[in-house]
Amino acid sequence: MSESDWWTQVTWIWINPATGEYSETPVDGWLMDYVGETWSPHEEQPDSEWLGDWITRKLAQIEGEEKALTAAYQDRIRSLRARRSAINYRYGQRLEVVTGEALQGSKKKSVAWAAGKTGWRKKRGTEVTDESAAILWAQENAPEAVKYSDPSLLVSKLPKEALEAGDVPGVAKKQGDEFYLRISKGDDK
Numbered sequence: 001m002s003e004s005d006w007w008t009q010v011t012w013i014w015i016n017p018a019t020g021e022y023s024e025t026p027v028d029g030w031l032m033d034y035v036g037e038t039w040s041p042h043e044e045q046p047d048s049e050w051l052g053d054w055i056t057r058k059l060a061q062i063e064g065e066e067k068a069l070t071a072a073y074q075d076r077i078r079s080l081r082a083r084r085s086a087i088n089y090r091y092g093q094r095l096e097v098v099t100g101e102a103l104q105g106s107k108k109k110s111v112a113w114a115a116g117k118t119g120w121r122k123k124r125g126t127e128v129t130d131e132s133a134a135i136l137w138a139q140e141n142a143p144e145a146v147k148y149s150d151p152s153l154l155v156s157k158l159p160k161e162a163l164e165a166g167d168v169p170g171v172a173k174k175q176g177d178e179f180y181l182r183i184s185k186g187d188d189k
Contacts, residue, residue, distance in 0.1 A: 011034060014030040015031045015032075017030065099179070116181060120177040120180070123178045126163060128171055131152070133170035136169075137169050137170070153171075
């Protein structure tokens, strides 16, 4: 098989870079790749003379490319997270002030922006303020809430009555409002 025939001898697929899902029909925004036989200049020789070396080299090449892509992906994610933190650090408090001014005298609880919303909402959930004290209490009163492999507290397993009554030392219901920023995922406003 010539190298030009190779192009038509493989199955082309499109891969969703976020989920790994694939399709055999083109999908915009997905990566194009192939599966199936790949062309080798040794096709005319007996398999015993070339196949093992050729396959192991190809697979090592793919593994190397995969490691390089994974490292590049992780670097890019770190870079994006650092940019997000920098933007929040530099402008976050100012955005809270602008949001508060926009909501002052209004019954609204949030402000819609070009690509998201900001506002305040009631804090929800429970936070552990003193894990050691909470674990000691839970060992005595709710042992199913303690994970022993590396002692940590499973707040969801603590008795709701004890949480509501404030009887669990080192654990408190979240109070007040918290600022939030939600990025739109399309047409929602």
